[in-house]
Structure formats: structure tokens, C-alpha cells
Amino acid sequence: MMQQQELIPHLFRTEYRKITAVLCKLFGIEHIEIAEDIVSDTFLLASELWGHKGLPENPAAWLYVAAKNKAKDHFKHDAIFNQKIVQQLGYLSPKTDEIEIDLSEKNIHDSQLQMLFAVCNPVIPPEAQIGLALRILCGFGINEIAAAFLTNKETINKRLFRAKEKLRQEQVKIEFPGNNEINKRLENVLTTLYLLFNEGYYSAGQNITIRKDLCVEAMRLTHLLTESALANTPAVNALLALMCFQSSRFEARTNQTGETILYQDQDTRLWNRELITKGKHYLNIASQGDKLSKYHLEAGIGYWHTIKTNSPEKWENILQLYNQLLQIEYSPIAALNRTYALAMANGIPEAIVEAEKLDLKNNHLYYSLLGELYLSEDKTVAARHFNKALQLAHSIADKTVIRQKLKQCVL
Amino acid sequence: MKDFLLIFRNDPGLMPQESPEEMQARMKKWMDWIGNFAAQNKLIDRGNRLHTAGSVVKPGNIVTDGPYTEVKELIGGYTLVKAESLEEATEMAKNCPILLVGGNVEVREINPM
The missing domain is CATH 1.10.287 (Helix Hairpins)
Known part of the structure; x- marks a missing residue:
């Protein structure tokens, strides 16, 4: 059995995101904050109460009941909310007893998917989409998001606040996209999940745990899509x-x-x-x-x-895949990787000719590639390229790798 | 940057009979050549190959049908690229695999409407 000090953060991650998604869906995009507050209050109450009295038998069920009660209290006490919002929600009578807060597995699943579509919306910038997804759909704390983006809490708070404001203004709906727009919307979602994964996989951040968490979360959300007939x-x-x-x-x-x-x-x-x-x-x-x-x-x-294991087949396949990838979408990193594959498949001299045609002279990876290609041809030239790469590189990890390469250039 | 159309012409009569491996090797040359432009971010549209079958419509409702396999310089395909100048685009065309089978490349700057 998990100890209490481990259990609460664990539940916070897994249950926070479930309850938040359901409440966001219930309240609508204009009231994400209310949903977040209710869930935060619930967890605060849980940690206080459980600290005194010990854990309840079924902590997750306890949290669901507590969150439901808090949500109902909110409906009861907020007169404006009752008059305006509840009616908008389509309830005939705004009696609190009749508000159904459905925390069934299916509704949690649907709400999370619908929130995913709502959050991954190009009306807000990609880093705000990722931030909101991490907060609402992954249950990350603001500190953790700040660590993931190598920035501070204030920046993240501002970013999330602005993003929610924008989603409100644009009246983004928390719902499944219709059949005629599903592909376009799904494309946005995939772009964001791809960026979220890359943020974890390629980030310059030293915090391995956070980086791994980002990858795991990106995979979890992508997996969530495969479980939906609409998005699979x-x-x-x-x-x-x-x-x-x-x-x-x-x-x-x-x-x-x-x-x-x-x-x-x-x-x-x-x-x-x-x-x-x-x-x-x-x-x-x-x-x-x-x-x-x-x-x-x-x-x-x-x-x-x-x-x-290197084989002609392996590198020929990689080269052709990069040839196609670059035709769909150019990126400097794909161009550099393609040129390395060209060297492995067609030989270094041909790759050097093509590498020198790439206009990426402010990219340290460009000079690292040239250094790598020249290693077997001319170590002096290779060293010159690696030194240039060292000047352009920013992160400690990159510089360490380049210095190791420079050692191989010694005649 | 300007846009250029590369038009590939060859004599279908000169195309050698190829084994599947030879055909694959020839396709690879094309893919790598196109891939070079894509890696330089200078490919606008890979374009396509053209079938030899076709027709030409002339004034007076005169239609001549293909195939034009007897034509010495048949348009076999096209590609759209970006370049700073006609000189650069011409330079880019110099490694075109069509040249290896006796064909040629016509390089034309696009004149946008």
C-alpha cells in the first residue's frame, strides 16, 4: 500500500485531471477556473482531513463525492451562476439536487477527449496549448509546468490566464468536433501532442523526471485518442x-x-x-x-x-523516408538528418556536396554535421567545423557532446 | 526567391528495357535529386511524371491523339522549385537524372499572373 505522502500527489495527478475535465465540461470553457478551484479545494480538504483521521477506505471515491458536493454547493451559493449559467446549460429547473455530476468512467473519458480538442486550438499559441493540456489534462502543478518550460511560475500563470481568457473570448466549445471538421481539428491536437512529446524528449532541461513525465503524458493522451472511434x-x-x-x-x-x-x-x-x-x-x-x-x-x-546494426538497407530506407518527409514539411533538423542518411546510403563525398548547399549557417547542428562528415576525410577541417559548432551551441549538454567530438579530431 | 518550372524531356524510343532492380535504381536517383531540393527548402512541388498517352487540341476542332512515342522530345514530367535566379535554377537542373538517359531539362521562370 502506498504511503499517504506518496498517495496524495499520485491521486492528485490521476484524479485531479479526471474530475477537472468532467467539471470543465459541465461548466463550459468560460468557467474553467471555477472547475479548477473546486478540484483544488477538494484536494486541500482531503490532505487536511486525511492528515488528521487517516485515509478513507476508497480515497478516489471519497474525492468524487467531495468534489460533487463542492460543485453542488457552488451552484447553490452562486445566485448569478444559478440564474444565468445553469439555464444556459439547459437545465429546466436550476435546483441543485437535479444537477447531475457524472463521474462515470465513460464520462471522464469523453470529457477528457473533448477538453483535449478544446485546449488544442490554434486560437492560442502552441506553448499555451501545451501548458493548459499539462495543467487540466495531466494534472501538473504550475511549478512542474514552469520546470518543463525552463521558466518561472509567474510566466506560466500569466500564460495560462491569457490562454483561458482567449478561449473564453472565442467561445470555444467543449465538445467532439463534427464529422466534417474532425480531420482538421485532429491535426491540431496531434501537432500539440507531438510538441509536448518533443518538449520532453529533446528539452535542454536537466530534470530527467519532468522530461520523462512529459513524454509519458503525451503518450497517454495520444493513446486516449486511439480509444475513441472518432479519433482513432x-x-x-x-x-x-x-x-x-x-x-x-x-x-x-x-x-x-x-x-x-x-x-x-x-x-x-x-x-x-x-x-x-x-x-x-x-x-x-x-x-x-x-x-x-x-x-x-x-x-x-x-x-x-x-x-x-548499420546496413545498406537500413540507411537507404531512412534516406527515402527523409526525402518524403521533407516534401511534406521542411524543417532544418530533418534536412540535417537527411544529409547524414545521404552520407550513410550514398557515401560521404556526395553528402558533403549537399551539406554545403544547406543554408543553416546559424545552426550549431549544421556545423556538427559537417564536422561528423569530415571526420573520416580531413580531421583539420572537421575540427574547424566542430569549433564553429561549439561557438554556436547554447546548452551544456550540446557543448559536452561537441567537445567529445573535438577530441576525435586530434591527429 | 523566384519560382521555376523544370520540364523534363526525353526520347521514349531511347528508354532502355529495365530490370526491376534497374528501374528501382533509376527511381532512387530521382528521389534523391528531388530530396536534395527539399533539404534546401527549395522544392515547391515535386510535380509528376506524365503518361505518353494524350491529345492535342487545335483550332477548328482538330484533335490529334497520342501516344507520342515517336516524338523525339516528349515531355515526361515536371517539377517546381525556388531559386534566386535563372542561373541558380539552371545550376540545380544540371544533376537531373533525365540527363543520364539522353533527355534534357528546360528551365523556365514562372511569371505570376
């Missing part, structure tokens, strides 16, 4: 496959002191086989559609990276 599209499965393949290397890519271990130096025994198997499973499902998304291509690349 090939692209969603492709994104989930990509996340599985990437996160399978989570344990292998940092050492005890938190330094980055590059792919080729990783101990494959630390790769998570279960996640790789899951990734293949979702990639199989993803391949059933007729639309090729960028997530399909990235998941394909991710799949080939789960095979560490």
Missing part, C-alpha cells in the same frame, strides 16, 4: 508508434551524471523492447489507411533506428 485514425496510430520508438531509448541516452550518450554509443540492452514491440503494433495499424502523414514517415524512421 492512422495518423494518430503513427504518432503513437513514433513516440514508442523514440522513448524506447530514453534510459539509454543519458549516463548517471545526466550527460548525453549518442545513439551509436548506446547500450542496446537498455533499449525498452516492450515499447519497440508496441511501436510496431501501432505502426501496423497506422499503415491501414491511404493517407501518408508526416507521423507515418517519422515513425518509419523511428522504426529503422530501433535496429542498431
Whole structure:
């Protein structure tokens, strides 16, 4: 049995997000704060009461009852709320007894999905979408969100406040999108979940626990989409496959002191086989559609990276996947990775010619790539590129990696 | 940046009979060539190949039907790219795989309406 000091934060994460989603759905986007306050009050009450009297038999059920009562109290005491909002909600009689707060598994599930669609809305900036998703759908504290974004509480509070304000102004509805707009809306949701995952996977932050949590949460929310008949599209499965393949290397890519271990130096025994198997499973499902998304291509690349042994087949496949990916959506990182794949598939001289045509001269990764390509050709030139990369790199982790590469340039 | 249309022409009569492996190798050259532009963020539209079948409509309701396999310079496909100048676009066309099978590339700047 979990100790109380562990249980409350754990319940806070899992139950906070469930109850908040249901109450947000009930109150509407204009009253997210009321929903949040009610849930926060409930947990405050729980931690006080449980501290004195010990844990109730079923803590989750206790929280549901307490939250329901607080919500009903709110309806009772807030006259304006009764007159205006409850009527808007469609209740014939605003009697508090008749307000049904449905905390069934199905309604929790539906409410979370509907909130996901409401929050991942391009009327608010991507980092605000991620922040709100972390707060409302993942039950993260403001401190944790601040740590994830490498910023402070005030910035996050302001960002979330503005985002909620904007959602209110735009009168965003907490509901499932209609059939004719589902694909467009789903695209937004996937973009946000992809960014949330990347925030955890590639962040410069040193807090490994927070970073891992972000990846886990992105995967949980993506998985939530696969459980819904409406949203279980090939692209969603492709994104989930990509996340599985990437996160399978989570344990292998940092050492005890938190330094980055590059792919080729990783101990494959630390790769998570279960996640790789899951990734293949979702990639199989993803391949059933007729639309090729960028997530399909990235998941394909991710799949080939789960095979560490270099082979012409591996790199030829990765190169062609990058060729296609760049046609769907250009990004500097994809261009650089594609050029590395070109070197592995077609040889270093051809890749150097193409690398020098890339206009990415303010990107430290560009010079790291050139350094890497020149390592076997000309160590002096390689060193010059790595030194340039070192000048442009910001994070300690990046600089450490580049310094290690510079050591390989010594003749 | 300006937009350019690259028009690929070749003589279908000169196309060698290919084994599946040879065809795959030729396709790879195209994919890598297009991929180079995509990596430079200079690809507007990969474009497409064209079938040899077709028709030409002329004044007076005169229609001539293809296929035009006997034509020496048949348009086989097109691609849209971005470049600073005609010189740069011309430079980009110099590695086109169509040149390896005796074809040519016409480079034309798009003149937007």
C-alpha cells in the first residue's frame, strides 16, 4: 500500500485531471477556473482531513463525492451562476439536487477527449496549448509546468490566464468536433501532442523526471485518442508508434551524471523492447489507411533506428523516408538528418556536396554535421567545423557532446 | 526567391528495357535529386511524371491523339522549385537524372499572373 505522502500527489495527478475535465465540461470553457478551484479545494480538504483521521477506505471515491458536493454547493451559493449559467446549460429547473455530476468512467473519458480538442486550438499559441493540456489534462502543478518550460511560475500563470481568457473570448466549445471538421481539428491536437512529446524528449532541461513525465503524458493522451472511434485514425496510430520508438531509448541516452550518450554509443540492452514491440503494433495499424502523414514517415524512421546494426538497407530506407518527409514539411533538423542518411546510403563525398548547399549557417547542428562528415576525410577541417559548432551551441549538454567530438579530431 | 518550372524531356524510343532492380535504381536517383531540393527548402512541388498517352487540341476542332512515342522530345514530367535566379535554377537542373538517359531539362521562370 502506498504511503499517504506518496498517495496524495499520485491521486492528485490521476484524479485531479479526471474530475477537472468532467467539471470543465459541465461548466463550459468560460468557467474553467471555477472547475479548477473546486478540484483544488477538494484536494486541500482531503490532505487536511486525511492528515488528521487517516485515509478513507476508497480515497478516489471519497474525492468524487467531495468534489460533487463542492460543485453542488457552488451552484447553490452562486445566485448569478444559478440564474444565468445553469439555464444556459439547459437545465429546466436550476435546483441543485437535479444537477447531475457524472463521474462515470465513460464520462471522464469523453470529457477528457473533448477538453483535449478544446485546449488544442490554434486560437492560442502552441506553448499555451501545451501548458493548459499539462495543467487540466495531466494534472501538473504550475511549478512542474514552469520546470518543463525552463521558466518561472509567474510566466506560466500569466500564460495560462491569457490562454483561458482567449478561449473564453472565442467561445470555444467543449465538445467532439463534427464529422466534417474532425480531420482538421485532429491535426491540431496531434501537432500539440507531438510538441509536448518533443518538449520532453529533446528539452535542454536537466530534470530527467519532468522530461520523462512529459513524454509519458503525451503518450497517454495520444493513446486516449486511439480509444475513441472518432479519433482513432492512422495518423494518430503513427504518432503513437513514433513516440514508442523514440522513448524506447530514453534510459539509454543519458549516463548517471545526466550527460548525453549518442545513439551509436548506446547500450542496446537498455533499449525498452516492450515499447519497440508496441511501436510496431501501432505502426501496423497506422499503415491501414491511404493517407501518408508526416507521423507515418517519422515513425518509419523511428522504426529503422530501433535496429542498431548499420546496413545498406537500413540507411537507404531512412534516406527515402527523409526525402518524403521533407516534401511534406521542411524543417532544418530533418534536412540535417537527411544529409547524414545521404552520407550513410550514398557515401560521404556526395553528402558533403549537399551539406554545403544547406543554408543553416546559424545552426550549431549544421556545423556538427559537417564536422561528423569530415571526420573520416580531413580531421583539420572537421575540427574547424566542430569549433564553429561549439561557438554556436547554447546548452551544456550540446557543448559536452561537441567537445567529445573535438577530441576525435586530434591527429 | 523566384519560382521555376523544370520540364523534363526525353526520347521514349531511347528508354532502355529495365530490370526491376534497374528501374528501382533509376527511381532512387530521382528521389534523391528531388530530396536534395527539399533539404534546401527549395522544392515547391515535386510535380509528376506524365503518361505518353494524350491529345492535342487545335483550332477548328482538330484533335490529334497520342501516344507520342515517336516524338523525339516528349515531355515526361515536371517539377517546381525556388531559386534566386535563372542561373541558380539552371545550376540545380544540371544533376537531373533525365540527363543520364539522353533527355534534357528546360528551365523556365514562372511569371505570376
